[in-house]
Amino acid sequence: MSLLTDEEREFLFNEASFLKGLPRPLIAELISIANVAVYPKDGYVTHIGDMNSDFFLVISGVISVNACSSSGKQITFLRVKAGEVYNMLSPYIDTPRFLEARAVSKTRCLWVKGRDYFSFVQKHPPLAARMFEIIGRALDAANSRILDLMEKSVDERIKRVLNTLHAKFDSPIMITAVEIADIAGTTTESVLRTLSKLRKLNIIETQRGKIWINEPETLRDSEFGELII
Amino acid sequence: MSLLTDEEREFLFNEASFLKGLPRPLIAELISIANVAVYPKDGYVTHIGDMNSDFFLVISGVISVNACSSSGKQITFLRVKAGEVYNMLSPYIDTPRFLEARAVSKTRCLWVKGRDYFSFVQKHPPLAARMFEIIGRALDAANSRILDLMEKSVDERIKRVLNTLHAKFDSPIMITAVEIADIAGTTTESVLRTLSKLRKLNIIETQRGKIWINEPETLRDSEFGELII
DNA sequence: CGCCAAATTGATAATCATCAAATGTTGTGG
DNA sequence: CCACAACATTTGATGATTATCAATTTGGCG
Numbered sequence A, B: 001m002s003l004l005t006d007e008e009r010e011f012l013f014n015e016a017s018f019l020k021g022l023p024r025p026l027i028a029e030l031i032s033i034a035n036v037a038v039y040p041k042d043g044y045v046t047h048i049g050d051m052n053s054d055f056f057l058v059i060s061g062v063i064s065v066n067a068c069s070s071s072g073k074q075i076t077f078l079r080v081k082a083g084e085v086y087n088m089l090s091p092y093i094d095t096p097r098f099l100e101a102r103a104v105s106k107t108r109c110l111w112v113k114g115r116d117y118f119s120f121v122q123k124h125p126p127l128a129a130r131m132f133e134i135i136g137r138a139l140d141a142a143n144s145r146i147l148d149l150m151e152k153s154v155d156e157r158i159k160r161v162l163n164t165l166h167a168k169f170d171s172p173i174m175i176t177a178v179e180i181a182d183i184a185g186t187t188t189e190s191v192l193r194t195l196s197k198l199r200k201l202n203i204i205e206t207q208r209g210k211i212w213i214n215e216p217e218t219l220r221d222s223e224f225g226e227l228i229i
Numbered sequence C: 001c002g003c004c005a006a007a008t009t010g011a012t013a014a015t016c017a018t019c020a021a022a023t024g025t026t027g028t029g030g
Numbered sequence D: 001c002c003a004c005a006a007c008a009t010t011t012g013a014t015g016a017t018t019a020t021c022a023a024t025t026t027g028g029c030g
Helices: A006-014 A025-033 A113-123 A127-151 A156-167 A178-186 A188-200 B005-015 B022-031 B116-125 B125-151 B154-169 B179-186 B187-201
Strands: A035-039 A044-047 A055-060 A061-069 A074-081 A100-103 A107-112 A204-207 A210-213 B034-038 B044-046 B055-060 B062-068 B074-081 B100-103 B105-113 B203-209 B209-214
Touching: A006 A025, A006 A055, A006 B034, A025 A107, A035 A044, A055 A061, A055 A074, A061 A107, A074 A156, A074 A178, A074 B125, A107 A113, A113 A127, A113 B125, A127 A156, A127 B116, A127 B125, A156 A178, A156 A210, A156 B074, A178 A188, A178 B062, A178 B116, A188 A204, B005 B022, B022 B105, B034 B044, B055 B062, B055 B074, B062 B105, B074 B154, B074 B179, B105 B116, B116 B125, B125 B154, B154 B179, B154 B187, B154 B209, B179 B187
Parallel strands: none
Antiparallel strands: A035 A107, A044 A100, A055 A107, A061 A074, A061 A100, A204 A210, B034 B105, B044 B100, B055 B105, B062 B074, B062 B100, B203 B209
């Protein structure tokens, strides 16, 4: 078990979006009941079928939350970046998770046991309110994604994914076509064809594993609120 | 404004899934800060673009929660039945809703102003915990639906919708092919073709607006947890 | 340098939406 | 009570989108 550095402490008190604006003593108390968990690149945070009900707040790095179907296809639901949380609701649910979570790069997390987190929330209504806010947005995002899948073309979905990744992780986006396909719900080949079109239009530039967005406006399509990835 | 009947009171204290198991005084207090709202068949509960942040608990009837795309296509996200809630999180979110809600049949709801509900939850941690439970399941269901859309065939999706509707509303299901299409994310014609196949296999029987499920087992496919409609 | 993963592009096939046309059912109003 | 409008159902034919298969090239890393 490792401890927090001073910069990490600083980050939690002043930057982390999940905690931003909450009272300092509340944040301090949360830190006091948490451990630090470290995952190497590609390391598993939780496995499919786990009953893991622990709470994670990413301090640095990125976690990718996926489902794998029986046909072997991967689907990515979420990329959790520093300041954001994963498994926030699992202390309240007793069914096994059908999702797995893996570190995209080396990742450090605040890590709180499920029942400790549960009683902590019970003591702190402002934290509950913050959680409702976050989940509300997550639910909207999920619905938004359902809409996309129901009625947008593959091209449009890929553009939206690029736009969202750009908003969240800035240019250049460090991602491969395979991973974009897993998020957009399509195939690698289709993604590469779309990227090729966008490149010819000078909207993006690409290198192996990297994408620069030149014209973010062109990608935007806000018919149904923003996607969250 | 109308008042609760004795049976409705009875229902809220002993049956309603959202309140089941919560302390009686808490339920009584919630009722005391609520009004009753009545909607005729096809009446609007909330409109798209509304900033409506009120909380609704269905006492009788059914509410359908939909999105309409610019292309005019309807998509149904949720059918809220007696004992369930709608708009639970909107007091915590300040973006306009991109969904509309309409009564499928004559519907009566407990109706609480957004800020009243907000402060009520703040006073009652057990209610917050219940809300997290419900939302957790809703989020799982949404993810489950995303998975379905990404990798199941239209046939399979329709079967799953039938299975879920059967579990929730019992046989015969009162629904038309158009509405099933809106839930499954496909077209009326495809739904009717699938229904035709299932009818030939004696798995279902149909009449205009009604579907009997003879063999629910055949429809089940629990690869990714249950769908919630 | 050599290996492996990623990218690229073309050809083909399958699923499913779309268009179309006919039939059946319900409820309403004259 | 009947006629008719409105809507639900049914089935066939067609076409577009996109997945799948295949073969080649490129780039980075040990």
